[in-house]
Amino acid sequence: MSPRPNVSAERIPQILNAAMLVFAEKGLHQATMADVAQEVGLSKGTLYLYFTDKEALVFSVLQASLDQGYGNLEGILETDRSIKDSLLDWIQKLATQMEDTAVYLSIVYEFYALAGRKEAVRQCLHDYFVKYRKLLSSMIEKGIENGEFGRVDAALVATAILAVYEGVNVLRFTEPTDESWPLTCVRMNQLLLDSISLSSS
Amino acid sequence: MSPRPNVSAERIPQILNAAMLVFAEKGLHQATMADVAQEVGLSKGTLYLYFTDKEALVFSVLQASLDQGYGNLEGILETDRSIKDSLLDWIQKLATQMEDTAVYLSIVYEFYALAGRKEAVRQCLHDYFVKYRKLLSSMIEKGIENGEFGRVDAALVATAILAVYEGVNVLRFTEPTDESWPLTCVRMNQLLLDSISLSSS
Amino acid sequence: MSPRPNVSAERIPQILNAAMLVFAEKGLHQATMADVAQEVGLSKGTLYLYFTDKEALVFSVLQASLDQGYGNLEGILETDRSIKDSLLDWIQKLATQMEDTAVYLSIVYEFYALAGRKEAVRQCLHDYFVKYRKLLSSMIEKGIENGEFGRVDAALVATAILAVYEGVNVLRFTEPTDESWPLTCVRMNQLLLDSISLSSS
Amino acid sequence: MSPRPNVSAERIPQILNAAMLVFAEKGLHQATMADVAQEVGLSKGTLYLYFTDKEALVFSVLQASLDQGYGNLEGILETDRSIKDSLLDWIQKLATQMEDTAVYLSIVYEFYALAGRKEAVRQCLHDYFVKYRKLLSSMIEKGIENGEFGRVDAALVATAILAVYEGVNVLRFTEPTDESWPLTCVRMNQLLLDSISLSSS
DNA sequence: TATGAATGAGGGTTCATTCAT
DNA sequence: AATGAATGAACCCTCATTCAT
Structure with missing residues (x-):
């Protein structure tokens, strides 16, 4: 449909994985959105296309973690x-x-x-x-x-x-x-x- | 001897108690030095006479907690x-x-x-x-x-x-x-x- | 001649109307290009096919407003x-x-x-x-x-x-x-x- | 009372004047808190000791303006x-x-x-x-x-x-x-x- | 023509920390 | 010992703008 393939589906897990890594390494609060962005290889702003908030990202990481459980x-x-x-x-x-x-x-x-x-x-x-x-x-x-x-x-x-x-x-x-x-x-x-x-x- | 009683001895536990309260309520990172200071009834600057760092304060709170254990x-x-x-x-x-x-x-x-x-x-x-x-x-x-x-x-x-x-x-x-x-x-x-x-x- | 009717002519007034609405509602600065795009039902990128700038859009809205006068x-x-x-x-x-x-x-x-x-x-x-x-x-x-x-x-x-x-x-x-x-x-x-x-x- | 003279009383008008200048020059939105701070000769952070918000500053400027009227x-x-x-x-x-x-x-x-x-x-x-x-x-x-x-x-x-x-x-x-x-x-x-x-x- | 994805500069705001008094 | 004022680095987040498709 869209001229560019929809990468949303893959981006989100990518970000979650990166976030999990960064959060684990630096701590939930010390880790910055910039850290996460860099880990995924995206820009800071792009992160906000997929997660409204740092809080939302944190929460998603929580849920992703529990889904593995x-x-x-x-x-x-x-x-x-x-x-x-x-x-x-x-x-x-x-x-x-x-x-x-x-x-x-x-x-x-x-x-x-x-x-x-x-x-x-x-x-x-x-x-x-x-x-x-x-x-x-x-x-x-x-x-x-x-x-x-x-x-x-x-x-x-x-x-x-x-x-x-x-x-x-x-x-x-x-x-x-x-x-x-x-x-x-x-x-x-x-x-x-x-x-x-x-x-x- | 000293005209004023040395209050240092009592100040530190006061601060630790206040810090514990504030940390518990707001979280280690969300709680600010200002919050702690206010809880003890001291100024922010005074806090730094007793603890060099927020980190030092946190660590002291940890030790105080474990001493009760x-x-x-x-x-x-x-x-x-x-x-x-x-x-x-x-x-x-x-x-x-x-x-x-x-x-x-x-x-x-x-x-x-x-x-x-x-x-x-x-x-x-x-x-x-x-x-x-x-x-x-x-x-x-x-x-x-x-x-x-x-x-x-x-x-x-x-x-x-x-x-x-x-x-x-x-x-x-x-x-x-x-x-x-x-x-x-x-x-x-x-x-x-x-x-x-x-x-x- | 052209397989598709040239919609440019109608697009611009559409955009200007939408922009006027959005600008009035949110204010010239609070209103984003995304807001305007959404109001017209176009994508942000498309807006830039018709207006080089936000500034250009604003100026066009001004002129359109004065034309009614x-x-x-x-x-x-x-x-x-x-x-x-x-x-x-x-x-x-x-x-x-x-x-x-x-x-x-x-x-x-x-x-x-x-x-x-x-x-x-x-x-x-x-x-x-x-x-x-x-x-x-x-x-x-x-x-x-x-x-x-x-x-x-x-x-x-x-x-x-x-x-x-x-x-x-x-x-x-x-x-x-x-x-x-x-x-x-x-x-x-x-x-x-x-x-x-x-x-x- | 306090070891340092209370400068709050003089600071606020200073800031309001500076803000009025900067706001007039750059516009309410284009003017940044940094601009205002620089104009007063204070740091950005200090501004927030006197005004909780940019909004609050703006509103105070409004009121100050009207008081002259x-x-x-x-x-x-x-x-x-x-x-x-x-x-x-x-x-x-x-x-x-x-x-x-x-x-x-x-x-x-x-x-x-x-x-x-x-x-x-x-x-x-x-x-x-x-x-x-x-x-x-x-x-x-x-x-x-x-x-x-x-x-x-x-x-x-x-x-x-x-x-x-x-x-x-x-x-x-x-x-x-x-x-x-x-x-x-x-x-x-x-x-x-x-x-x-x-x-x- | 159209777009969704990406960007990055920049702004508001917070807060640990310092220091003159 | 005590403090209020000041700082500035750093963070979250926004948004105009670009571009490959």
């Missing part, structure tokens, strides 16, 4: 393994990715901080956590039904899994040289799942 | 109760304080984010977590020795306790209306400690 | 009524239009302001006022000759008529709720023309 | 001369000042334009004109009472005086080389006042 949890279930093994698999995968996500963790904490002051941000994070809590919870319940787990509070365990993961991330962030964190995370969850498993521990 | 853990041990009960007591106390600390959590996450970019901040947080991890670890070990707990990895359990606490805080921060978080936190630790306890569960 | 004064004379009645007729017509021109008055004052800094604009306005001053002046003179008016300074009276109209517009602009301004304007001119009329007042 | 009209009355002579005296004075005020006229028209879009500005100008209209009106009435003038519509005449003055200013602004405008203005008012005077015309 904890990864494909539903897919995990579509196997014939036990719930416990499936969960541990997922956790293992998350743990393995820890290395790579470390760079972006800094932004995540800025988002958490932001959640304290911006309702929209809080809502976003809230929905995200609730979604995974529910997914995990239903898996635990399935495990209870099929006799893998005892009659535990599924929601509590689900929350615990998320909490442990988030908590380990915090601790790891202050001790990045220690490379055993992924393992620690997995072992904690093993401990947890073992403790609620019925017989074969 | 998780509370008196050593004191807990000086009882004749079981390790498990002592630990749960401590956790209970922490959980109870959650309500009050919520306001400041926003700064905490900004500090975490800062840790990704400022070595000094990371070091500070690191020392803090290590200190508590060691304290908890030695308690767990004492529990193993006296037969309360099985032969678990004490360091892992200690880390788990901290991780769970930190993780719950994260989740709670995005769902502040739900008031059951303190309870959730305690129950998780009960689950954890139960699972490593030998007989009497 | 105070309306057909010459036509007024082509009757057999007295000069005085003809003039009052014309003033009456102008006064009646006040309502409608009110919207555009805002631009007019911006043009006046511009005249203080742009020679071309001043020249334009100058020629405009001179033209009407001369027309009015010659009418007054005709009135003197045919005995309607006394031996007044025709140029002065002509200027007075214009001044009164311009002045009333200024006052009305700050008091738009009062609806008596057109009447006021007419009465002032009646007063003026009465005072220079010979007998039949 | 048409000059001391009340004072005129405190003589034993006739109303007519007093009024002509005042007009003469205004006319004489035309030369000096010419420079600032450009801003005045921008203010008029602004009045079309900013209620506060309109209000300001409105109050100003009303004030002088009332003053003039009461003078005319006094003239009617003491037999100087016929039973004319005092308000109409008052408005006419202002309108003529404003109108002449407009015309003069587009023909600044002609130096007879002050005279023209006076003669118009003479014509007007003569026409409403009773005997001794």
